[in-house]
Amino acid sequence: MMKRIITTTVINQSGVLNRVTGLLMKRQFNIESITVGHTEQPGISKMTFVVHVEDQRKLEQLLKQLQKQIDVLKVNDISDKAIVTRELALIKILSPPAVRSEITSIIEPFRATVIDMSKNVITVQVTGDPEKVEAFIDLVKPYGIKEMTRTGATSFVRENQKTPSQQLSIL
């Protein structure tokens, strides 16, 4: 299994998200996360998927099937490029006064922020690439996570590319 990050630029029509996720379901692809949002161009949205695919051939199929959708303008597998990826997680951690300062000392190096606090629970916002978010979650887990929500990854290709990416297109 390979983990790939795929971005698609789509026309922001009603049902376009459904179309794309429906396609992934029909062709039996596994989505780990999906984010959608507006872009700088009006009427154009961008989706970032993190998917698990078996092999190169399956990956090629996925890209081509996405490209085939009428509302999809561009499809890119950016996994092998120099990219920036960010994800945001909100985590409610059990933090009775006895351990609170201990937790705060974990929060600090991750540059996470406390955004809400009650008697025994603090809510923390952590941003970064998914691995960092993962590492943070692992560290605070022993204290007890009451609730958690993650946005999934959204990605950009860096302006300066070092490695040439693999060419799949045959057009």
Added chain:
Amino acid sequence: MSVQVNAKQAEALGGDVEKQAVQGADIFIQSLQNEGVEMIFGYPGGAVLPIYDALYKNPIPHILARHEQGAIHAAEGYARVSGKAGVVIATSGPGATNLVTGIADAMMDSLPLVVFTGQVASAVIGTDAFQEADIVGITQPITKHNYQVKDVNDLPRIIHEAFHIASTGRPGPVLVDIPKNVSNEIFTKADVKQNEVNLPGYQPTTTPNFLQIQKVAQAIQKAEKPLVLAGAGILHAKASKEFTSFIEQTGLPVTNTLLGLGTIHGEHSQFLGMAGMHGTYAANMAICECDLLINIGARFDDRLTGNLEHFAPNAQIIHIDIDPAEIGKNVPTDIPIVADAKEAIQALLKLGVVTEGIGDWTAHLNGMKQEFPLHYKNEEEGILPQEAIEMIHKHTGGDAIVTTDVGQHQMWTAQYYKFNHPDHWVTSGGLGTMGFGFPAAIGAQLAKPNETVVAITGDGGFQMTLQELSLLQESQIPVKVVILNNQCLGMVRQWQETFYQERYSQSLMPSQPDFVKLAQAYDLEGYKVSSLDEADEVFKKALQSNKPVLIDCRVKQIENVYPMVAPGKGLHEMLGVK
């Protein structure tokens, strides 16, 4: 879109639109006329009442099927033989859901359809209103694209886009869902643009990459055992003439997919017959032994390839397809070409591609063709289904348009009816839809009124859509229906015999209507034939008649389609070869 709003309506648009209303439904009809729609296959209902009212005022020939499934299969038959988009209208809810099988069928077999469904009024969409179904959601995975019209002013553009998408690139069905209020709303857009299309994400590649074409030419020249696999992509591209020239120029041997039959004359000396599960021995062995396989317009369907591990094990693979997603989907490809089949073949012809030293190979293939032909043996009285098809071939000279359902009769027709012409073969290949053949024949006949159209069906499939007999009677559509009646679901029974130790679970259908009386009930001619002599006489008369005829052709029940590649086996592991 070139909506020619007529003088009165143009005035209305410029003047007081409140008084002289041009409604969505009127614009709808005009849009269809501007697309050159010759006929509509449909069925009215509540949500499409405004459209049918507009049709009443401004008629386009409308074929009133007796079930929406009949309408859409007829539209598929029309599309297959005419090359034009078939147009279907149905109402919301059950009308729309009754189309689902036909839409999926057209998607699998790349048939251009533009399907219009009524929808409940926008205000009540999502409230489980009477006759509401989320047809856009339902058909999303089985359409090339679909729309719901939200604003009447978008209607001309959407209709034009729908026709454009359906009939360009790899053809397919496009559904347009029109809420009732949109049909009633008043069209206010003053400047209707000519042929407006706004599809930045849809630009099918039709011109082949020249470097790739050169690689193909080199590969053909180098190959010692080349083989061409010709699929329906050649038919959709209307390229069978060019294809035949290419084949004759190069001397390459050819095999067909099921849907590709007709790309080359069925009795052409370089044609090995159909390949695949019920393909000929020569065709399947050619695939196994070839060192170069040139696939033009076929999608390496599992019924063609058999077990992929054993598929063309020694061959370099060239795949020419208009749909990039088909290339490399099932079979890894060495030389991929994304192009329209016609343009690719023309490019190859222009290069003057030749083969070198393939004489031994073609002699070997011809030897197999002669040694292992399709065969059957009639040891008793009565008619074998294969004989019936050969008889139909004899009396139509191979010139007829032939449609089928799915199953044994379909395979026998594919094997024994040798087509002289392209676009004369209408069958449900990908989806394998029972009940397809008879309504498809109606659509084909309407598209080609001067040709002989024969619907070869089984007794099972015919009973799924036989209500369309009304249409034959009503419009005197001279389709010849031949039911190869074996009183069972032949292919199911064959598999149960072969793979389930003759446990004929629910596949025998001894109880059935008297089909002759049924024909008579619809005021049609009907005949029953049980012997070869009877059949010969009736077929001869019926196939030359200009009236609709139904023939209940009683055939032997226990008869199997051979040769056969069992599921999961390689093409070289054929049963019943000799």
